[in-house]
Amino acid sequence: MSKPRVATCSLAGCFGCHMSLLDIDDRILELVKVIDFDRSPLVDYKSFTGRCAVGLVEGGCANEENVRVLQDFREHCDVLVSLGECAIMGGIPAMRNLVSTEECLREAYLDGPSVHNPDGVMPRSVELPLLLDKVRPCHEVVRVDYYLPGCPPSADTIWAAVTALVSGGEVELPYQLIKYD
Numbered sequence: 137m138s139k140p141r142v143a144t145c146s147l148a149g150c151f152g153c154h155m156s157l158l159d160i161d162d163r164i165l166e167l168v169k170v171i172d173f174d175r176s177p178l179v180d181y182k183s184f185t186g187r188c189a190v191g192l193v194e195g196g197c198a199n200e201e202n203v204r205v206l207q208d209f210r211e212h213c214d215v216l217v218s219l220g221e222c223a224i225m226g227g228i229p230a231m232r233n234l235v236s237t238e239e240c241l242r243e244a245y246l247d248g249p250s251v252h253n254p255d256g257v258m259p260r261s262v263e264l265p266l267l268l269d270k271v272r273p274c275h276e277v278v279r280v281d282y283y284l285p286g287c288p289p290s291a292d293t294i295w296a297a298v299t300a301l302v303s304g305g306e307v308e309l310p311y312q313l314i315k316y317d
């Protein structure tokens with residue numbers, strides 16, 4: 137019998153949530169006995185190879201490529217999980233929502249105190265994905281089934297959620313896994 141497939145991606149995130157996933161340490165050997173990874177930076181698959189039981193999404197949507205990837209995850213995954221604060225609320229990248237995109241780019245490339253850009257060049261290649269006007273949490277772009285809070289969620293939280301989901305159970309997180317003091 138084929139194993140359930142799990143996909144992961146990082147949109148506008150820092151990969152800290154993926155690092156936390158890897159912090160399950162040697163339990164990853166138990167995990168790969170019961171699941172196969174599909175599209176994920178963990179196995180370097182760049183596109184889906186089939187239907188996935190679970191998709192873990194780190195980061196919100198800051199540009200058009202993030203939106204396309206997230207829609208692809210929604211299309212291919214039975215259960216979609218917003219993993220961490222950036223996916224749930226936009227996180228640090230969403231701090232740019234306080235100013236216009238133009239103002240943000242000027243600060244980053246022209247006016248910032250540590251910027252050295254004597255020619256005043258702004259990145260405008262067609263190969264760069266267009267920025268959205270605001271950084272959006274995942275649930276504002278597609279339907280999301282579960283939210284795992286934390287920056288990042290702990291390895292034990294991710295373990296508890298993923299093992300429950302791939303076995304078809306409900307995610308029940310004890311208080312110790314969702315308290316942050």
Ligand code: SF4
Pocket residue numbers: 148149150151152153194195219220221222223227228286287288289
């Ligand atoms: S939630 Fe925290 S650890 Fe996860 S991507 Fe955002 S900043 Fe990084």
